[in-house]
Amino acid sequence: MSLLKVKNVGKYYNGEPVFRQVTFDVNAGARIGVVGQNGQGKTTLLRLIAGELVPDEGEIEWFGTPSVKVMAQTIQFEAGQTAFDVAMEAFSSLCALEQRLRDLEEAITQADSEVERDQHLKKYGKMMTRFEDQGGYDMHARAREVLIGLGFSEHDLGRGVATFSGGEKVRLSLAKLLLVAPDLLLLDEPTNHLDLEAMEWLEDYLKAYAGTIMVISHDRYFMDHIVTEILEVHQGEVERYLTTYSGYLKARKERRRRRQRAYERQQQEVERIQSFIRRYHAGQRHKEAEDRRKKLERMVTLSPPPDYEGGMGLSFPVCHSGNDVILGEGLTITRPGLTICEGVDLRLQRGDRIALLGPNGAGKTTLLQVLLGLERPTAGSLRWGTGVVSAYFPQDLSFPDESVNLIQELRRSQPNLRNSTARDHLARFEFFGDDVFQPLSTLSGGERTRLHLAKMALVPSSLLVLDEPTNHLDLEARQDLERALLDYDGTAIFVTHDRYFVDQVATALWILDGGHLKPFSGNYSDYRAYRQAQQFEEQQARVRRRKAAPRPKRPKKKVRVTSEELDRLEQEIEEQEAKRDELAEFLSRPSSYAEGAGRDAVQDYQAVEDVLKTLYRRWENLAHHFEQQRNKS
Numbered sequence: 089m090s091l092l093k094v095k096n097v098g099k100y101y102n103g104e105p106v107f108r109q110v111t112f113d114v115n116a117g118a119r120i121g122v123v124g125q126n127g128q129g130k131t132t133l134l135r136l137i138a139g140e141l142v143p144d145e146g147e148i149e150w151f152g153t154p155s156v157k158v159m160a161q162t163i164q165f166e167a168g169q170t171a172f173d174v175a176m177e178a179f180s181s182l183c184a185l186e187q188r189l190r191d192l193e194e195a196i197t198q199a200d201s202e203v204e205r206d207q208h209l210k211k212y213g214k215m216m217t218r219f220e221d222q223g224g225y226d227m228h229a230r231a232r233e234v235l236i237g238l239g240f241s242e243h244d245l246g247r248g249v250a251t252f253s254g255g256e257k258v259r260l261s262l263a264k265l266l267l268v269a270p271d272l273l274l275l276d277e278p279t280n281h282l283d284l285e286a287m288e289w290l291e292d293y294l295k296a297y298a299g300t301i302m303v304i305s306h307d308r309y310f311m312d313h314i315v316t317e318i319l320e321v322h323q324g325e326v327e328r329y330l331t332t333y334s335g336y337l338k339a340r341k342e343r344r345r346r347r348q349r350a351y352e353r354q355q356q357e358v359e360r361i362q363s364f365i366r367r368y369h370a371g372q373r374h375k376e377a378e379d380r381r382k383k384l385e386r387m388v389t390l391s392p393p394p395d396y397e398g399g400m401g402l403s404f405p406v407c408h409s410g411n412d413v414i415l416g417e418g419l420t421i422t423r424p425g426l427t428i429c430e431g432v433d434l435r436l437q438r439g440d441r442i443a444l445l446g447p448n449g450a451g452k453t454t455l456l457q458v459l460l461g462l463e464r465p466t467a468g469s470l471r472w473g474t475g476v477v478s479a480y481f482p483q484d485l486s487f488p489d490e491s492v493n494l495i496q497e498l499r500r501s502q503p504n505l506r507n508s509t510a511r512d513h514l515a516r517f518e519f520f521g522d523d524v525f526q527p528l529s530t531l532s533g534g535e536r537t538r539l540h541l542a543k544m545a546l547v548p549s550s551l552l553v554l555d556e557p558t559n560h561l562d563l564e565a566r567q568d569l570e571r572a573l574l575d576y577d578g579t580a581i582f583v584t585h586d587r588y589f590v591d592q593v594a595t596a597l598w599i600l601d602g603g604h605l606k607p608f609s610g611n612y613s614d615y616r617a618y619r620q621a622q623q624f625e626e627q628q629a630r631v632r633r634r635k636a637a638p639r640p641k642r643p644k645k646k647v648r649v650t651s652e653e654l655d656r657l658e659q660e661i662e663e664q665e666a667k668r669d670e671l672a673e674f675l676s677r678p679s680s681y682a683e684g685a686g687r688d689a690v691q692d693y694q695a696v697e698d699v700l701k702t703l704y705r706r707w708e709n710l711a712h713h714f715e716q717q718r719n720k721s
Contacts, residue, residue: 090151091116091272091300092137097146099132106132110146110326112319114272116154119294120302121315121333126534126562128321130304134158134274137302154271154300159278160261165249172245174260175231178267182224189215234263237289239282239448255281266293275303279310280559283447284585288616306563308333308588309612347393354390400568401516402541406578409550410474411438413579414459418468421451421458427603428454431468434598434605438473438550441573442581443590443612446600452583453483455600456553459581479549483556483583485536490529494519494539497528502546517542533560541569554582558589587612631669654710661703668696 093113099106106129114120114137122130135141137148138158165174176183192212199205223230235245238259252260258281265273279287291313294301302319305311311333318329318336327343329336361380369377414436421428428451436442436459444452457463458470460478487497495510505513514524517538531539537560544552552573558566570592573580581598584590590597590612597608597615608615671692 089116090114091118091154092151093149094137095146095149097136097143097148099129099136099141100144105324107321107326108324112326112328114300114302116271116300118300118302119314119316120300120319121311121317121336122302122304122319122321123311123333123336123563124321125564126532128323130321131276133319133321133326134276134302134304137272138274155268156272156274157265157268157270158274159265159276165257167250169249170246171235171240171249171252171260171263172231174249175235175263175267176227178231178264178269179227182219182222182227185215185219185222186224189219231263231267234266234293235260237286237293238263239286259286269297270299272300272302273297275301275305277304277306279305279307279585281448282585284445284587285447287585287587306558306561306566307586308563308566309586309591312588344393347390351390351392354387358384358387399564400518400538400541402545402568402572404479404545404552404572404576404578405548406576407475407477407548407550409438409476409578412436412473413438413440413476413551414473415471416459416465416468419458419465419470420467421455422466423451423454426451429600429605430603432605434607436551436579436581438579439577439595440579440581441593441595442598443594443596444581444583444598444600445590445612445615450600450602452600453555455605456555456581456583460553476551477549478551478553479544479547481540481544481552481554481557483559485533485540485560487528487536491527493527494524497539498543498546501543505546513546514542516545534562534565537561538565550578552576552578552580552582554580554584556583556585558584558586634665634669654707657703657707657710661700661707664696664700664703668700671696 091114093111095111097110098108110133122133124130132141135158136143138156140158189212192208192215196205196208196212199208219225232245236242240256240259240263244256249257249260262275262278265275278290282290287307287310291310294303294314301314303311303314315333316331318331318333320327320329320336320340329339331339361384365377365381365384367377368374369381412435414434416432416434419432419434420430422430426449444455446452454463458465460480461470461472488500489497492500494514495507498510498513499505511524519535519538519542528536528539537557541557557569561569566586566589570589573582573593580593582593594611597610597612599606599608599615608618610618
């Protein structure tokens with residue numbers, strides 16, 4: 089069933105087209121990924137659908153009145169609000185209904201007559217049913233589950249929003265949007281500012297989301313796990329692919345090949361007709377030539393397929409080092425209130441490509457800076473191998489002097505660089521024409537990333553240290569960086585939240601978490617499978633411990649009937665305990681709440697707990713009875 093239809097939509101900025109004659113439909117329940125290079129209009133497309141922008145031509149037709157919400161990169165908060173207050177705003181109507189229930193409770197207790205009290209009770213019953221049906225009893229649990237899932241700690245829930253960083257505020261905006269749960273959810277780079285654990289949680293949540301999703305993301309791993317169709321925005325056109333992201337890459341290549349062949353065949357036909365017209369338009373076959381000219385005029389001219397070439401001409405020059413690149417012994421790194429690692433022995437060897445993973449705030453940037461010698465470890469020793477020359481891509485993309493232009497910045501680090509050489513080099517990183525003369529202060533995040541990479545590509549190194557290099561890069565640019573690292577004959581250690589990038593590039597992982605640095609041999613997919621197996625084993629161990637826990641000693645059977653009754657009671661207790669454990673495991677999964685079954689499961693869990701309390705009391709009474717029987721006998 090169609091949710092909306094985009095019909096011949098066009099959008100222009102300063103007379104230049106962003107889109108022309110764009111047509112596609114969105115079906116209810118669809119999972120759509122919006123892809124394309126930076127600057128092609130992906131965000132504009134989402135804002136048009138959200139109603140934040142108006143098409144300059146064409147229209148967007150809606151079927152019914154679905155609720156539509158777009159992820160905001162900036163959000164306004166009221167003074168004094170906590171993170172939990174903001175999340176609960178998603179349930180404003182339920183909170184208002186809850187307050188009306190409290191008011192009715194007060195009115196019931198203060199009713200002047202039986203009739204008045206009965207009227208209040210009747211109204212209260214209807215309102216309570218509506219409150220339950222709309223999920224009123226689990227709204228606080230849902231708010232907490234989403235906030236914790238997106239990486240907020242228990243302490244963060246009570247923190248004032250005014251103390252939050254920009255990234256934390258974006259995450260809070262996303263949490264509120266997920267809790268609102270509109271019919272059409274429009275997400276623009278939702279994985280920004282999320283660590284790996286939060287990304288995985290978000291994937292599980294969105295997989296179970298009941299509504300329709302349109303998402304822009306440069307995270308290919310995320311896209312492959314969420315979307316089932318792709319809208320590609322490229323050079324003013326939008327093309328639809330009914331497949332996953334990986335399927336889209338293959339289909340795009342095949343579609344481009346077919347379009348190229350059709351275009352070339354038509355060009356050959358056009359040239360053949362034009363040659364005939366030129367040859368015979370003034371001779372005896374003039375009439376045939378005129379017929380072919382008319383045929384040419386009626387021909388629907390095919391456009392050449394979109395050009396996906398270009399991107400960064402990135403490669404890292406290398407100078408060779410010894411086999412041991414960095415050796416650390418007993419390495420301890422602490423900062424106020426944080427132990428990053430303690431007593432760690434590490435070895436980085438030539439040819440290693442290490443992905444440094446860990447939650448936000450674990451100290452990954454500090455560890456990189458210690459390895460580079462920019463900061464000192466708290467204890468232990470660190471030694472570089474012979475001939476090691478490092479190149480550093482910092483997370484902070486600022487420059488010492490933001491008023492200079494791109495050529496001046498290159499020549500600051502390479503004074504002997506000629507202007508013509510600098511311009512040619514910058515062109516490899518998609519800076520053309522007058523782009524090279526713009527001041528650094530005007531550069532976007534993606535342009536700053538490309539300029540930093542351009543500087544690194546000028547100087548040979550044997551060790552690359554990259555802190556979040558994939559931030560601000562579109563999908564094509566990330567692939568360029570992947571290829572450059574795979575071709576690099578030196579050593580690399582990098583931090584990124586792009587799991588697909590890690591899978592493609594890393595030869596091993598270093599996991600930094602909770603003050604420990606643990607090596608893992610394999611890529612991210614291997615690590616995720618390993619961790620899931622660990623979690624399963626831990627769950628099984630908890631079940632085994634519960635079953636093995638000592639139970640109250642049961643007296644020896646004296647009376648046959650009483651003994652059978654005790655056996656039946658114990659069996660009933662075991663069945664209820666198994667049911668409780670099953671519900672607890674269900675409620676621990678994020679998808680349980682997204683499926684809308686969280687409320688019922690919470691109520692079922694509480695009901696089972698109540699039953700178990702009763703059964704435990706009965707068992708204790710019966711056991712006491714046995715003890716008395718034994719003492720009397």
